[in-house]
Amino acid sequence: MTVVLPTIADARRWVKTERDAGRTLGLAPTLGALHEGHASLFRRARAECHRVAISIFVNPTQFGAGEDYERYPRTFESDRAMAQQEGVDAIFAPDVKEMYASPGEVMVDPGRLGEVLCGASRPGHFRGVLTVVAKLFHILPADRAYFGQKDAQQLVLIQRMVAEHNFPVEIVACPTVREPDGLALSSRNRYLSAEERSNATILYRALCCAESMLKRGVRQGARLEHEMQQMICATPGAELDYARVVDRWSLQPAELIDREVLAAVAVRFGKTRLIDNLLIAPQQ
Amino acid sequence: MTVVLPTIADARRWVKTERDAGRTLGLAPTLGALHEGHASLFRRARAECHRVAISIFVNPTQFGAGEDYERYPRTFESDRAMAQQEGVDAIFAPDVKEMYASPGEVMVDPGRLGEVLCGASRPGHFRGVLTVVAKLFHILPADRAYFGQKDAQQLVLIQRMVAEHNFPVEIVACPTVREPDGLALSSRNRYLSAEERSNATILYRALCCAESMLKRGVRQGARLEHEMQQMICATPGAELDYARVVDRWSLQPAELIDREVLAAVAVRFGKTRLIDNLLIAPQQ
Numbered sequence: 252m253t254v255v256l257p258t259i260a261d262a263r264r265w266v267k268t269e270r271d272a273g274r275t276l277g278l279a280p281t282l283g284a285l286h287e288g289h290a291s292l293f294r295r296a297r298a299e300c301h302r303v304a305i306s307i308f309v310n311p312t313q314f315g316a317g318e319d320y321e322r323y324p325r326t327f328e329s330d331r332a333m334a335q336q337e338g339v340d341a342i343f344a345p346d347v348k349e350m351y352a353s354p355g356e357v358m359v360d361p362g363r364l365g366e367v368l369c370g371a372s373r374p375g376h377f378r379g380v381l382t383v384v385a386k387l388f389h390i391l392p393a394d395r396a397y398f399g400q401k402d403a404q405q406l407v408l409i410q411r412m413v414a415e416h417n418f419p420v421e422i423v424a425c426p427t428v429r430e431p432d433g434l435a436l437s438s439r440n441r442y443l444s445a446e447e448r449s450n451a452t453i454l455y456r457a458l459c460c461a462e463s464m465l466k467r468g469v470r471q472g473a474r475l476e477h478e479m480q481q482m483i484c485a486t487p488g489a490e491l492d493y494a495r496v497v498d499r500w501s502l503q504p505a506e507l508i509d510r511e512v513l514a515a516v517a518v519r520f521g522k523t524r525l526i527d528n529l530l531i532a533p534q535q
Numbered sequence: 536m537t538v539v540l541p542t543i544a545d546a547r548r549w550v551k552t553e554r555d556a557g558r559t560l561g562l563a564p565t566l567g568a569l570h571e572g573h574a575s576l577f578r579r580a581r582a583e584c585h586r587v588a589i590s591i592f593v594n595p596t597q598f599g600a601g602e603d604y605e606r607y608p609r610t611f612e613s614d615r616a617m618a619q620q621e622g623v624d625a626i627f628a629p630d631v632k633e634m635y636a637s638p639g640e641v642m643v644d645p646g647r648l649g650e651v652l653c654g655a656s657r658p659g660h661f662r663g664v665l666t667v668v669a670k671l672f673h674i675l676p677a678d679r680a681y682f683g684q685k686d687a688q689q690l691v692l693i694q695r696m697v698a699e700h701n702f703p704v705e706i707v708a709c710p711t712v713r714e715p716d717g718l719a720l721s722s723r724n725r726y727l728s729a730e731e732r733s734n735a736t737i738l739y740r741a742l743c744c745a746e747s748m749l750k751r752g753v754r755q756g757a758r759l760e761h762e763m764q765q766m767i768c769a770t771p772g773a774e775l776d777y778a779r780v781v782d783r784w785s786l787q788p789a790e791l792i793d794r795e796v797l798a799a800v801a802v803r804f805g806k807t808r809l810i811d812n813l814l815i816a817p818q819q
Contacts, residue, residue, distance in 0.1 A: 259701060356646035357665065357696045364640050381641065382700070389701040412641045416666070417543060417673040 253335040256304075256343045259350075262390050265304075265341055270392075274301035278393035278420075280384060283307040284324040284438035285333050288428040292397040293337040295425055304391050305334060306343040308350060312358075313379030319522070324438055343391060350386065358382045361408050367502050368404050368515055369526065372492050380405055381412050388418055396420050401427040401435050403513055403528040407502060427527070429455065435527045446488065447520040453486040454516050454527040457494060461514045462531040470533055472496035472505040475514065483518055492517035492524065499530060508533055537619040540588075540627045543634075546674050549588075549625055554676075558585035562677035562704075564668060567591040568608040568722035569617050572712040576681040577621040579709055588675050589618060590627040592634060596642075597663030603806070608722055627675060634670065642666045645692050651786050652688050652799055653810065656776050664689055665696050672702055680704050685711040685719050687799055687812040691786060711811070713739065719811045730772065731804040737770040738800050738811040741778060745798045746815040754817060756780035756789040759798065767802055776801035776808065783814060792817055 256262045269276060277296030281289055289305075296303040307330055314320035327344065334342055358378045361370070365377035388396065398406050410422050428436045433455035434448075443451055457479040464475055479494035494516045496505045505512040515528040540546045553560060561580030565573055573589075580587040591614055598604035611628065618626055642662045645654070649661035672680070682690050694706050712720045717739035718732075727735055741763040748759055763778035778800045780789045789796040799812040 263703070353699065355699050356648050357692070357699050358644050358646060359700075360642045360644040360662075362640035362642060378644075386699075386701045389703060392703070408641070415637065415639050415641050415670075416643075417670045419547070419673060419676070 253331065253339050254341045255331065256341055257345060257349070259345065259390050262304075262341075262343045266391055269302050275395075276300055276391070276393040277303045277395045277397060278387070278391050279303070279305045279397040280387050281305055281307055282309050282323065282438065283330050284326050284441075285330045286428075286436045286438065288399055288401060288436040290333060290337050291428050292399060292425050293334065293339055295423065296395065296397050297338050299423070300393075300395060302340045303338065304341040304343060304393070305339050306345075306387055306391070308343075308345055308383070310350070310379060310383040311347060312351075312355065312382060313376050315373055315375055318373070319439070319442075324441060343387075350383070355382070359385050359412060361412075364404075364408055364411060364502055368493060368495060368497070369517060370404065372517065372524075377405070377408055381408060384409055385412065385416075385418075388420055393420055395423050397423045397425055399427060400424050400530075401437070401527070403499075403515055404502065407500060433459070435525075437525060439523055439525060442523040443520060447523065450486050450488050451518075451520060451525060453483055453489055454518055454525055457482045457516055458514050458527060458529040458531075461496065462529055465508060465531050466534050468534070470508045472508055472512070475508075479514070479516060483516065488520050490519040492519060496531075537615065537623050538625045539615065540625055541629060541633070543629065543674050546588075546625075546627045546629075550675055553586050559679075560584055560675070560677040561587045561679045561681060561707075562671070562675050563587070563589045563681040564671050565589055565591055566593050566607065566722065567614050568610050568725075569614045570712075570720045570722065572683055572685060572720040574617060574621050575712050576683060576709050577618065577623050579707060580679065580681050581622050583707070584677075584679060586624045587622065588625040588627060588677070589623050590629075590671055590675070592627075592629055592667070594634070594663060594667040595631060596635075596639065596666060597660050599657055599659060602657070603723070603726075608725060627671075634667070639666070643669050643696060645696075648688075648692055648695060648786055652777060652779060652781070653801060654688065656801065656808075661689070661692055665692060668693055669696065669700075669702075672704055677704055679707050681707045681709055683711060684708050684814075685721070685811070687797055688786065691784060717743070719809075721809060723807055723809060726807040727804060731807065734770050734772050735802075735804060735809055737767055737773055738802055738809055741766045741800055742798050742811060742813040742815075745780065746813055749792060749815050750818050752818070754792045756792055756796070759792075763798070763800060767800065772804050774803040776803060780815075 277300030279292040359381035361377040461475040475496045483491045499513040511532040517526045561584030563576040643665035645661040745759040759780045767775045783797040795816040801810045
């Protein structure tokens with residue numbers, strides 16, 4: 252039976268009981284609108300921890316003006332059913348007032364890593380993400396926390412925050428889950444029209460092309476970027492946000508590639524912004 | 536016997552042993568150069584918690600360029616003797632490399648509360664303070680953490696960070712300890728020449744004057760500020776940084792005072808910057 256914890260006090264009580272019994276805890280923070288990508292996190296947590304908690308919270312501070320905070324899908328009943336199905340023990344599902352009782356002044360600042368890639372097009376996004384994740388780690392102190400590789404920059408920033416601020420939690424990165432045609436699962440895919448959905452495979456195809464060029468010996472990051480940009484710009488309805496090849500930890504441009512790097516793309520279809528990425532390495 | 540913990544791993548092991556035994560922990564973060572003000576924190580912690588840990592760490596990220604990071608007093612042996620005397624169980628005393636293994640990108644940003652008072656003259660100071668305090672709270676998760684009212688803005692910011700980021704710790708504010716002539720104890724008092732030391736009582740005298748004016752019915756914050764500024768500027772060798780009367784939580788100017796407010800002053804004597812404050816309230 253999956254228990255729903257609507258308040259911070261409920262969450263603290265639940266964790267204390269589990270901790271006092273000596274059980275380990277895995278946490279997977281989510282915005283809800285759960286799909287198979289989330290389920291893969293829950294299963295991994297289930298395999299590695301005595302208890303699994305997830306959070307479902309559409310965090311307003313990580314959405315900018317004009318973004319999709321209002322229309323972001325809220326599907327609590329089906330989310331709960333899926334969590335139950337996957338053996339999740341607890342769902343922390345606070346409302347906005349519970350999470351932000353007073354107007355927030357103190358924020359976690361991602362620094363320069365928050366200014367590139369998605370941070371360039373979504374100013375303030377990663378401040379909101381890191382701040383809410385810090386809050387969740389304090390409310391539900393877990394042994395391990397599970398995040399998808401799909402949100403690569405978010406993952407790097409959370410890993411940096413945890414390392415630099417000495418959070419006593421291990422971050423577990425889980426592989427991106429894809430549709431059969433390669434499209435990365437995302438709660439935002441449901442916004443796409445049939446035509447957009449069909450064209451949206453360009454993100455993964457561009458990334459795969461960069462990977463195969465690199466395997467064939469093209470080691471200049473700029474050439475891989477150029478090829479991805481061309482492919483995306485040639486796709487009907489696709490508006491390029493970025494297509495970059497960067498160091499996987501510093502997120503700075505990878506000029507001549509001699510190790511594993513992050514190829515990352517962001518593309519808009521109408522109002523819908525999709526992201527995807529691959530870790531790619533030259534042939535040894 | 537007071538144990539010294541030089542590494543983060545040592546600190547985590549020590550805390551785990553105490554936690555597993557069901558003991559509560561009090562923490563008092565310090566920069567060392569301990570004096571009777573610190574001792575009062577340790578005694579309070581001693582009275583309220585099973586175990587008391589302190590940290591001694593001159594945190595480079597809270598000192599600005601041209602400030603006294605290099606010459607800040609480092610007096611570890613006498614600090615250890617005093618901690619032992621006061622029944623402190625553990626001293627976490629990392630070096631800079633241990634605390635900042637990689638160059639820090641992610642910081643805790645105090646927002647607007649970090650831009651006024653001391654934050655205006657010491658840009659970046661409170662980012663450094665909040666970030667290191669967050670790290671200490673993650674390394675030595677305590678039930679209660681003890682801070683002096685002497686550093687009033689630091690105290691408010693830490694209270695805000697703990698509340699807004701849901702740190703599972705109770706912040707205990709302890710009264711300022713003073714010399715018989717009113718000078719607030721500070722590790723920086725030792726920098727003062729005999730003459731500066733004698734004139735440095737102006738901080739407390741100015742604050743007491745503001746308090747007595749308020750008790751006599753002068754409720755305009757600006758008038759209290761003006762009086763304090765005049766007194767400080769008339770003191771030989773004293774260079775006014777600020778003399779303000781502000782709301783004790785928002786740190787915004789208190790115009791017409793109808794509740795307890797914070798009177799706060801900062802004054803330079805040569806290279807030495809001293810601060811002091813009083814919580815003052817109108818006569819009921």
